[in-house]
Amino acid sequence: MKLSKRLQLIADVIIKYKQGSILADIGTDHGYLPCYLVENKVITKAYACDVAKGPLDSSKETIKQYKLDNQVFPLLGSGLNPILKRQVDMISIAGMGAYLICEILDEHREYLRNIEVMFLQANTNNDHLRKYLFANDWIIIDEQMVKDSGHIYEVMVVTARKNKAVTYSQRDEEFGPILINNQTPLFKEKWKNIETNYIFNDWISCCWVGGPHGWCHPDGVIAFQNNIGKWPDVEDVYEDLEILAKEFPFLNLTCTLMNDEEFDATESLVSFEVKNGEVNVIDTIPIDELQFDRERKFTFRPGHENYFDLETIKKWADEVYKED
Ligand SMILES: C[S@@+](CC[C@H](N)C(=O)[O-])C[C@H]1O[C@@H](n2cnc3c(N)ncnc32)[C@H](O)[C@@H]1O
Numbered sequence: 001m002k003l004s005k006r007l008q009l010i011a012d013v014i015i016k017y018k019q020g021s022i023l024a025d026i027g028t029d030h031g032y033l034p035c036y037l038v039e040n041k042v043i044t045k046a047y048a049c050d051v052a053k054g055p056l057d058s059s060k061e062t063i064k065q066y067k068l069d070n071q072v073f074p075l076l077g078s079g080l081n082p083i084l085k086r087q088v089d090m091i092s093i094a095g096m097g098a099y100l101i102c103e104i105l106d107e108h109r110e111y112l113r114n115i116e117v118m119f120l121q122a123n124t125n126n127d128h129l130r131k132y133l134f135a136n137d138w139i140i141i142d143e144q145m146v147k148d149s150g151h152i153y154e155v156m157v158v159t160a161r162k163n164k165a166v167t168y169s170q171r172d173e174e175f176g177p178i179l180i181n182n183q184t185p186l187f188k189e190k191w192k193n194i195e196t197n198y199i200f201n202d203w204i205s206c207c208w209v210g211g212p213h214g215w216c217h218p219d220g221v222i223a224f225q226n227n228i229g230k231w232p233d234v235e236d237v238y239e240d241l242e243i244l245a246k247e248f249p250f251l252n253l254t255c256t257l258m259n260d261e262e263f264d265a266t267e268s269l270v271s272f273e274v275k276n277g278e279v280n281v282i283d284t285i286p287i288d289e290l291q292f293d294r295e296r297k298f299t300f301r302p303g304h305e306n307y308f309d310l311e312t313i314k315k316w317a318d319e320v321y322k323e324d
Contacts, residue, residue, distance in 0.1 A: 001036050001066065005148040009155050010094055010121055013144060015042050017157045019116035020089025024049055026079060026104060027096050031059025031072065034092075038071045045071050047086065051078040079104035084111055091118045094155075098125035102132040109136065117141075118158040126154050127174045134168045137161040143178040145186040152190045154179065194247050196240040198232045199255075234270055241272055241279045249277035256285050 003011060010033060014023070024047040025034045034046030048059040056074050063072045075082035080091075091112075093101050101122050105112060112118075118138075122129045133140065133156075142157040154176060168177055179187055188195075234257060241255060255272045258265035271285045 001032065001039060003032055003036055005146050006121070006153050007033055009144055009146040010092060010119055011036055013142060013155055013157050014092065014119055017117055017142065018042060018090060021045065022088050023090045023092060024083045024088045026091060026093045028059050029055040029095070031062045031074065033094065034072050035062050035066050035068055038068050039066055047073050047075050047083055047088065049075045049077060049082045080108045080111060084108065089116050091115050094121035095123060098122035098129035101129055113160065116159070120156045120158055121153055126176065130173045130176065133158060134173065139166050140177055143176045145179065145184060145190070147186060152186055194243060196243055198237055199240040199244065238272065238279060241274055245274045245277050245279050254282070254285065256290055258287060
């Protein structure tokens with residue numbers, strides 16, 4: 001039996017994380033997943049469950065076609081209801097919206113305490129599903145992504161939270177605690193990461209012990225960034241600016257490259273204008289016309305945002321929010 005790429009990934013994670021040998025597939029439709037797993041001897045028994053008669057009949061066809069009548073049992077009913085009185089080790093729920101999956105899980109929370117592992121794949125609103133799971137003492141032990149027919153799916157492997165110390169953030173809910181720490185090309189495609197090589201907005205974070213180099217004012221003006229790494233050509237910087245201009249066509253700024261860092265620079269070399277999604281070379285802006293504070297004294301103050309204390313930052317934040 002050949003599965004779709006999406007179902008194959010679910011089968012693969014079941015092969016990797018299976019516990020016990022009996023699986024219930026809720027919302028099974030054609031019953032491909034349970035039939036595949038039994039046929040390939042990953043499990044010995046499966047329940048193919050569906051709320052609707054039509055899809056369940058389809059699963060019966062598949063069971064018949066692959067001669068699995070003694071191992072895959074079609075059951076009609078909503079959610080977990082058809083399996084409440086049966087022994088089940090694992091549950092898979094795939095191909096539905098997250099809200100429906102959560103309703104199904106929530107209806108029989110106590111029953112689920114005896115389930116070793118769940119394999120979940122929501123077509124939409126993965127953040128909602130994760131939020132529900134985390135709030136109900138489930139943990140995600142693995143997450144994987146797959147692109148199938150132009151759509152990117154996320155598959156979660158879920159077990160009961162035994163260690164109370166595991167905590168999740170809003171970021172984990174949104175992006176997936178494992179996916180975000182293992183940013184695959186598919187993750188980047190989904191979240192449309194923008195990658196530049198030399199130009200970053202490092203106002204908030206920077207690994208340099210002296211604090212961030214950037215100087216992005218609360219009103220959005222990026223006034224200064226004094227070091228963009230080792231050692232790009234003008235073309236490299238131009239290419240980064242092009243990426244930013246394309247992604248943020250509302251940007252309206254100039255960029256001037258100087259012959260050295262903040263306190264040692266003596267002349268401007270080239271200026272660009274980023275506007276309307278394009279980058280153009282403009283007349284070089286002389287160094288003494290650039291808007292940055294050359295009098296600032298160099299001090300190591302780790303943890304400070306460009307020499308601005310928390311009070312100042314708060315004051316600016318208040319001004320910005322007041323404007324909204
Ligand atoms: C799009 S199909 C997904 C089939 C298969 N799980 C997959 O991933 O390819 C969704 C199936 O869920 C079933 N379904 C919807 N609500 C359900 C519920 N409350 N309980 C059980 N099955 C449900 C539908 O009848 C349908 O067959």
